[in-house]
Amino acid sequence: MPQDEQILTDRPAASAAPPASAPYVPPQPVTLRINGAEHQLTIEPRVTLLDALREVVHLTGTKKGCDRGQCGACTVIVDGQRVNSCLTLAIMHEGREITTVEGLGSQEQPHPMQQAFMDCDGFQCGYCTPGQVCSAVALLDEVKQKQASSLTDTDQLEPGALTEDEIRERMSGNICRCGAYPNIVKAIHSVVLRDART
Numbered sequence: 001m002p003q004d005e006q007i008l009t010d011r012p013a014a015s016a017a018p019p020a021s022a023p024y025v026p027p028q029p030v031t032l033r034i035n036g037a038e039h040q041l042t043i044e045p046r047v048t049l050l051d052a053l054r055e056v057v058h059l060t061g062t063k064k065g066c067d068r069g070q071c072g073a074c075t076v077i078v079d080g081q082r083v084n085s086c087l088t089l090a091i092m093h094e095g096r097e098i099t100t101v102e103g104l105g106s107q108e109q110p111h112p113m114q115q116a117f118m119d120c121d122g123f124q125c126g127y128c129t130p131g132q133v134c135s136a137v138a139l140l141d142e143v144k145q146k147q148a149s150s151l152t153d154t155d156q157l158e159p160g161a162l163t164e165d166e167i168r169e170r171m172s173g174n175i176c177r178c179g180a181y182p183n184i185v186k187a188i189h190s191v192v193l194r195d196a197r198t
Helices: 003-010 049-056 112-119 129-144 164-170 181-197
Strands: 028-034 037-043 075-078 081-084 097-099
Touching: 037 049, 075 129, 081 129, 112 129, 112 181, 129 164, 129 181, 164 181
Parallel strands: 028 097
Antiparallel strands: 028 037, 075 081, 075 097
16 A cells, blocks of 8 residues: 555544534614615624615615626725625625715716716616726726826826726726626716816
8 A cells, every 4th residue: 555545544534523503693783874865774794785785775776796796796885985795794884875876876867977878888788887887986086086006106196187098907896798898988088088177
């Protein structure tokens, strides 16, 4: 018998202890401020922000794509920052300002970014569009705050001079399976140019 096999066969069998189960934690009260309105919820601590938005508050604009933070379809804005809502627990966001695509504008008066996506045909099936729009809105705020990217240092950032390459880099966490990227970039760039003129 080879020596390696001998070592393996001479080892005492490991005791098969049953896995420890997590203690039960009952649903907890939490107040979420979503799109300027407070929502009093009672949810299990393990409920994601995405599931709370869709299944409890019934704001279904935020989409469940991959459910593992890879596609960006569930992107919302929390305290001005982009967040993949599938990767964070709802209970962690008490007292924070959560904005979903429904909170950006209305059908009568869409947000400029929503209007730009419509004007530039920045979508095909539209499933990823709410996450794309939320991400694009937050992107513009990040640039105004001079947050660097892998392409641009903070001292080089000027909102009106945002290039299409910079937009692509900053939107790389949002995937469009239909491949509407050229028009998505065009839509975002049109808002950049509009803001630069005002």
